[in-house]
Amino acid sequence: MLWNALLLSVREIRRNLLRSFLTILGIVIGVAAVITMVTLGNGATAQISQQIASLGSNLLIVLPGQRLGPGRDSSGAPRFRLSDVAAVREQVADVVAVSAQSSTSITAVVGNKNWSSMVTGTDNAWFTTGNWVMASGREFNEAELRGGRPVCVIGETVRRELFGAAADPLGASVRLKSLSCMVIGLLASKGQSMMGSDQDDLIVMPFATFQRRISGRQGNQDVGSMRVSFRDGADASKLQAEIRRLLRERRHLATSEDDNFSVLDTRQIADTLTGTTKVLTALLGAVAAVSLLVGGIGIMNIMLVSVTERTREIGIRLAIGALEREVLLQFLVEAVALSAFGGLLGITLAALASFGLASLMGLPFAFDVGINLTAFLFSAAVGVLFGYVPARRAARLDPIEALRHE
Amino acid sequence: MSTRQASVVPPLIECQALRKVYGSGATAFEALHGVNLSIDAGEFVAVMGPSGSGKSTIMNILGCLDVPSGGSYRFRGVPVERLNRDQRAQLRRHFLGFVFQGFNLLARTSARENVELPLLYRGLPTVERHARASAALAAVGLAGWEHHTPAELSGGQQQRVAIARAVVTEPLLLLADEPTGNLDTARSREIMELLTRLNREQGITVLMVTHEPDMAAWAGRVVHFVDGHIESDQRQPGGGGMH
Ligand SMILES: Nc1ncnc2c1ncn2[C@@H]1O[C@H](COP(=O)(O)OP(=O)(O)O)[C@@H](O)[C@H]1O
Ligand SMILES: [Mg+2]
Numbered sequence: 001m002l003w004n005a006l007l008l009s010v011r012e013i014r015r016n017l018l019r020s021f022l023t024i025l026g027i028v029i030g031v032a033a034v035i036t037m038v039t040l041g042n043g044a045t046a047q048i049s050q051q052i053a054s055l056g057s058n059l060l061i062v063l064p065g066q067r068l069g070p071g072r073d074s075s076g077a078p079r080f081r082l083s084d085v086a087a088v089r090e091q092v093a094d095v096v097a098v099s100a101q102s103s104t105s106i107t108a109v110v111g112n113k114n115w116s117s118m119v120t121g122t123d124n125a126w127f128t129t130g131n132w133v134m135a136s137g138r139e140f141n142e143a144e145l146r147g148g149r150p151v152c153v154i155g156e157t158v159r160r161e162l163f164g165a166a167a168d169p170l171g172a173s174v175r176l177k178s179l180s181c182m183v184i185g186l187l188a189s190k191g192q193s194m195m196g197s198d199q200d201d202l203i204v205m206p207f208a209t210f211q212r213r214i215s216g217r218q219g220n221q222d223v224g225s226m227r228v229s230f231r232d233g234a235d236a237s238k239l240q241a242e243i244r245r246l247l248r249e250r251r252h253l254a255t256s257e258d259d260n261f262s263v264l265d266t267r268q269i270a271d272t273l274t275g276t277t278k279v280l281t282a283l284l285g286a287v288a289a290v291s292l293l294v295g296g297i298g299i300m301n302i303m304l305v306s307v308t309e310r311t312r313e314i315g316i317r318l319a320i321g322a323l324e325r326e327v328l329l330q331f332l333v334e335a336v337a338l339s340a341f342g343g344l345l346g347i348t349l350a351a352l353a354s355f356g357l358a359s360l361m362g363l364p365f366a367f368d369v370g371i372n373l374t375a376f377l378f379s380a381a382v383g384v385l386f387g388y389v390p391a392r393r394a395a396r397l398d399p400i401e402a403l404r405h406e
Numbered sequence: 407m408s409t410r411q412a413s414v415v416p417p418l419i420e421c422q423a424l425r426k427v428y429g430s431g432a433t434a435f436e437a438l439h440g441v442n443l444s445i446d447a448g449e450f451v452a453v454m455g456p457s458g459s460g461k462s463t464i465m466n467i468l469g470c471l472d473v474p475s476g477g478s479y480r481f482r483g484v485p486v487e488r489l490n491r492d493q494r495a496q497l498r499r500h501f502l503g504f505v506f507q508g509f510n511l512l513a514r515t516s517a518r519e520n521v522e523l524p525l526l527y528r529g530l531p532t533v534e535r536h537a538r539a540s541a542a543l544a545a546v547g548l549a550g551w552e553h554h555t556p557a558e559l560s561g562g563q564q565q566r567v568a569i570a571r572a573v574v575t576e577p578l579l580l581l582a583d584e585p586t587g588n589l590d591t592a593r594s595r596e597i598m599e600l601l602t603r604l605n606r607e608q609g610i611t612v613l614m615v616t617h618e619p620d621m622a623a624w625a626g627r628v629v630h631f632v633d634g635h636i637e638s639d640q641r642q643p644g645g646g647g648m649h
Pocket of ligand 2: 461462463
C-alpha cells in the first residue's frame with residue numbers, strides 16, 4: 001500500500017512539475033535564508049571569539065582617563081609612570097606579566113620604499129601580554145632594553161611592505177625619523193583584529209629607545225598604557241579591583257573623586273562583542289524565519305488553489321474503488337516528498353550561499369547542524385500540514401460529491 | 407419469468423422502496439420516491455426518462471457512489487445501506503465499473519495509466535497491470551493509443567478509455583450514465599456495440615442511462631423513470647441481454 005502510494009505520488013509530482021516547483025519554491029527560499037543567516041552569524045561570532053583568543057584571554061588593559069563613561073575624554077588625564085608599572089607587577093597577586101607601552105604613528109623607510117605604520121616602545125613582557133610569537137629572530141636583550149639601543153622587531157605587514165613577502169629582514173636596518181634601527185625579530189602573523197584593523201602592521205622597540213629617539217622627550221617616564229596578563233583561573237574582577245585600589249592610592253585620589261584611569265577586562269569586551277553579534281544573528285534569523293513562514297503560506301495557497309482540480313481527481317479515485325486512507329496516504333507521501341525535497345534543496349542552496357558569502361566577507365564557515373535540522377523539519381511539517389489537510393477534506397466526501405466539485 | 411425464478415439465487419440488484427432526498431429542511435427535495443427494481447446477472451438494461459427524473463440519482467446509488475435516504479438496496483443479497491465507507495469502496499473495487507457522461511479521466515495521464523488505476527488499487531504487480539490494461543485498451547479498439555493523454559484523444563476515444571478502465575477489473579456490473587451523451591451518432595453506435603459485446607461475450611451486466619430511443623433499442627429491457635419513480639419496465643425481445 002505504501003509502495004503504491006509512493007508510485008502514485010511520484011507520478012503526480014512528475015505530471016505537475018511546474019505546480020510542484022511553485023509549491024516548494026517558498027520553502028526552498030525560506031529554508032535557505034534562515035540557514036544562511038544563522039550560519040553567517042555563527043561565523044561572525046566564532047571569528048570574534050577566535051580573535052579575542054589571539055589577543056590573549058587572561059588580560060587586563062589599563063588606560064589613562066575614564067574611557068567607559070559617557071562624555072569624558074582622556075586628553076587631560078595623568079599618564080602612568082614606569083614606577084606604576086613596577087608597583088602593579090610587584091604588588092598585585094596572580095599577575096603573570098605587566099607590559100608598559102607607548103605608541104605613535106611613524107613612517108618607516110628602507111631604501112626607496114616607505115611605509116607608514118605604528119611604532120611601540122615596550123619591554124619583553126609585551127610579547128607575553130600580547131600573546132605574540134616570534135616567527136624568526138629574537139626578543140630584546142637586557143643591554144638593548146637598558147641602553148635604549150636602536151633595534152626593533154617588526155610585524156608581517158611591515159616586512160611585506162618594506163622588504164617583500166619572502167625576504168628575510170633580520171639584520172637589515174629600517175629608518176624611523178632620524179633613527180636607523182636594526183631588525184632583530186619578525187612576529188608571527190595574527191591577521192585582522194576584531195575591529196577590522198591589521199594587527200601585523202607594527203614596529204616594536206625597547207621602551208628607552210622609543211622615549212629617547214622617537215617621542216623625543218629625554219628622561220620622560222610616561223607610559224601610554226599597561227597590559228596585565230594574569231594566571232589562568234584567577235578572578236579577573238578581583239584583580240581589576242585590586243589594580244584600581246593600588247592606582248587610586250598611588251594617585252592620591254580622594255574617595256569623592258572619580259577614577260582618572262580605566263582597567264578593562266578583554267574577556268568582558270569580548271563577551272560584549274560576541275553578545276552583540278549573537279543578538280544580530282538572532283535578529284537576522286528571525287527575519288529569515290518570517291520568510292520561511294511566508295514560504296509556508298505560499299504552499300498553502302498553491303494547495304488550496306489546486307484543491308478544485310484535485311477534488312475531482314480524488315472523486316475519480318474513490319469512484320474506481322480507492323479507500324479513503326489510500327487516497328490520503330498518497331497525498332501525504334506526495335506532500336512529504338515535495339517538502340522534504342524543498343527542504344533539502346534549501347539546505348544545499350544555503351550551504352553554497354553561506355560558504356560563498358563567508359569567504360567573501362572573510363568569515364569562517366560555521367556549519368550548524370541544529371539550524372539545518374530545524375529548518376528541514378519545519379519545511380516538512382509545513383508541507384505535510386498544508387498538503388494533507390485540504391486533501392483530507394476532499395477524501396472524506398462521498399465519491400459523487402467529490403466528482404461533482406467544479 | 408426469469409425474475410421470479412431467480413428468487414432462489416438472489417438477483418444481482420434488488421431495490422425496495424428506495425428513496426433519495428437531497429438537501430434538508432425547506433430546500434429538501436425528494437429525487438426518488440420508493441423505487442422497486444430488480445436486475446438479474448447478465449441483463450442489459452436501459453434507463454430512460456426526462457431530464458431530472460432521477461436517472462443519475464439511482465445510478466449513483468446502485469454504483470455505491472452515493473447512499474440512499476431510505477429503503478433497501480441489496481447487491482448480490484448484501485444490504486449495501488449497512489456497509490461502511492470502506493466496505494462500499496471494496497464493492498466498487500471488486501464488482502462495479504462506472505462510465506460517466508463526462509468521461510472523468512485523470513488529466514495529463516496516459517490512457518494506459520488511467521486504465522491501470524483500478525488494478526493498482528487491487529494491488530496487482532506491474533507486469534500484469536500493464537498487460538491487462540493494454541489488453542483492455544485493445545478490446546475497446548485503442549491498441550496503439552496507450553501513451554496518449556486524454557487531451558490528445560477525441561471524445562469517442564476518451565469514452566472508450568473510460569469503458570476500458572471500467573471493465574479492466576472484469577466487474578459484475580457496468581453502470582453507464584449517458585455514456586453517449588457527449589458523442590455524435592456514429593461514435594455512439596460504436597460505444598453501444600462495445601457495451602453489447604461486453605454484455606454478450608464477458609457476461610457483464612450492463613445498466614445504461616440514455617434518453618435516445620435509438621440507443622435504448624440495443625438493450626433487452628427498458629426502465630422508464632418519471633418524477634422519481636418507475637413509470638414502466640418492459641422487456642424487448644430484439645434487444646441485448648443474455649436472458
Ligand atoms: N446534489 C443534488 N442536490 C440537490 N438536488 C439534486 C442533486 N442532484 C440531483 N438533484 C435533483 O434531483 C433530481 C434528479 O436528478 P438526476 O437524478 O440528476 O436526474 P436525471 O439524471 O434523470 O436528469 C433533479 O431534480 C435534480 O435537480
Ligand atoms: Mg443525469
